[in-house]
Amino acid sequence: MRRRDVLAGGASLLGACATIRPRGRDVPITAFGAREGLGHDSRPAILAAIGAAHDAGGGRVIVPAGLWRSDGPIGLRSGVELHVAQGAVVRFSPDPRFYPNVFTRWEGTEVWNHSPLLYTRGARRVAVTGPGTFEGGGREHFLPWRDRQKPAQNELRRMGAEGVPVRDRVFGQGRWLRPAFVQFIECEDVLIDGPTFRDSPFWVIHPVYCRRVIVRNVDVVSKHINSDGCDPDSCQDVLIERCRFDVSDDCVAVKSGRDQDGWRVGRPSSRIRVRDCEMRTSIAAAFAIGSEMSGGAHDILVERLTVPGAEHALYFKANLDRGGVIERVRVRDVRVERTKTLVNFTTDYHSYRGGDAPPTYRSFHVSGVRCAEAERAFDIVGVPRAPVQDVRLSDIRVARATQPDRIRDVERLRFEDVAVNGRAVDYNRVALGQSPGS
Numbered sequence: 001m002r003r004r005d006v007l008a009g010g011a012s013l014l015g016a017c018a019t020i021r022p023r024g025r026d027v028p029i030t031a032f033g034a035r036e037g038l039g040h041d042s043r044p045a046i047l048a049a050i051g052a053a054h055d056a057g058g059g060r061v062i063v064p065a066g067l068w069r070s071d072g073p074i075g076l077r078s079g080v081e082l083h084v085a086q087g088a089v090v091r092f093s094p095d096p097r098f099y100p101n102v103f104t105r106w107e108g109t110e111v112w113n114h115s116p117l118l119y120t121r122g123a124r125r126v127a128v129t130g131p132g133t134f135e136g137g138g139r140e141h142f143l144p145w146r147d148r149q150k151p152a153q154n155e156l157r158r159m160g161a162e163g164v165p166v167r168d169r170v171f172g173q174g175r176w177l178r179p180a181f182v183q184f185i186e187c188e189d190v191l192i193d194g195p196t197f198r199d200s201p202f203w204v205i206h207p208v209y210c211r212r213v214i215v216r217n218v219d220v221v222s223k224h225i226n227s228d229g230c231d232p233d234s235c236q237d238v239l240i241e242r243c244r245f246d247v248s249d250d251c252v253a254v255k256s257g258r259d260q261d262g263w264r265v266g267r268p269s270s271r272i273r274v275r276d277c278e279m280r281t282s283i284a285a286a287f288a289i290g291s292e293m294s295g296g297a298h299d300i301l302v303e304r305l306t307v308p309g310a311e312h313a314l315y316f317k318a319n320l321d322r323g324g325v326i327e328r329v330r331v332r333d334v335r336v337e338r339t340k341t342l343v344n345f346t347t348d349y350h351s352y353r354g355g356d357a358p359p360t361y362r363s364f365h366v367s368g369v370r371c372a373e374a375e376r377a378f379d380i381v382g383v384p385r386a387p388v389q390d391v392r393l394s395d396i397r398v399a400r401a402t403q404p405d406r407i408r409d410v411e412r413l414r415f416e417d418v419a420v421n422g423r424a425v426d427y428n429r430v431a432l433g434q435s436p437g438s
Contacts, residue, residue: 084132
């Protein structure tokens with residue numbers, strides 16, 4: 001694929017994804033004994049319907065209007081579309097015993113841990129569609145795990161750093177590592193179109209090692225920490241469009257593994273397009289790359305975002321343990337109402353262990369941005385042995401900023417038609433840490 005196709009956002013970027021929706025007959029879950037209401041576990045019926053559709057060569061499993069309980073994860077199979085109709089609510093039970101260990105990636109490290117609530121591994125042509133709702137019970141039932149996760153979290157990170165075989169990284173019951181809400185892993189031709197995902201246990205939509213993924217028209221509402229909206233992780237050819245995120249972590253974060261375990265896997269995220277989304281978050285980024293980005297990320301196009309509020313509007317984050325290369329990133333046409341930092345590059349994201357593997361940032365272009373209010377417009381900080389490189393900022397207006405910008409250890413930084421507080425930004429003055437236009 002030619003680089004200009006990615007940066008221009010041409011149809012060639014994801015043309016192969018246009019026909020990934022599975023085809024076949026409709027299979028209602030009620031035909032397999034599903035009963036509406038919280039007094040009945042409909043998961044066996046849902047899985048039986050999925051199995052029947054798969055065995056028939058493909059089909060659409062229908063979850064009709066009503067409240068449906070699932071005691072455990074729902075897994076799709078190749079050729080199957082799970083369709084939640086208008087008025088349908090699938091509520092997952094919170095008992096950790098219902099979620100057996102599966103192969104997954106948790107905060108960038110491979111592990112055997114509790115199954116995500118919607119989990120599919122190694123399938124092709126799979127879809128979750130419809131205007132219905134999935135409820136994860138995150139705040140009440142799973143968020144309290146966070147207070148107990150630190151020993152297991154540290155142990156898993158140690159295992160990744162020391163290269164412990166993945167088969168020996170067995171966690172799950174009693175270890176308190178929360179499962180993701182939706183995870184497709186090692187899948188091809190994935191479509192998520194239409195549903196609402198509410199109150200996630202952890203990261204909401206987390207495709208891992210996938211090719212050709214479309215996430216569109218989804219509504220993500222999860223108002224507690226670690227509720228990342230959509231995190232494509234070591235994936236290729238991803239389109240995220242026309243989505244609304246209202247979360248308390250990153251709305252969209254491109255990832256590719258953590259530290260040594262990310263280097264071992266060595267799979268970058270690439271050819272990713274995010275467009276026409278509304279992004280609202282109280283404590284993190286509207287759009288981010290990282291912090292688990294050790295496998296690298298390249299050829300990313302982000303355009304036409306609306307950001308009512310975010311701690312950081314555009315956040316490229318790593319630390320000196322991460323390594324990895326982030327390059328060829330294009331962001332354009334972004335509207336921000338309020339943010340702490342409009343554009344932020346950091347090499348000192350938390351959980352730094354004292355390593356000597358600085359990340360590489362190079363070839364970024366951010367243009368067509370309008371921001372009403374920011375504490376700081378630009379926070380672009382590299383390190384002397386790994387400066388941020390080749391950043392072009394053009395056609396940017398920040399109506400009000402209250403703090404001086406920080407720009408340090410940057411090579412080939414260009415400001416073109418950039419104004420903050422009504423005054424043109426002069427690179428030399430910004431480089432000295434003075435307020436733009438002062």
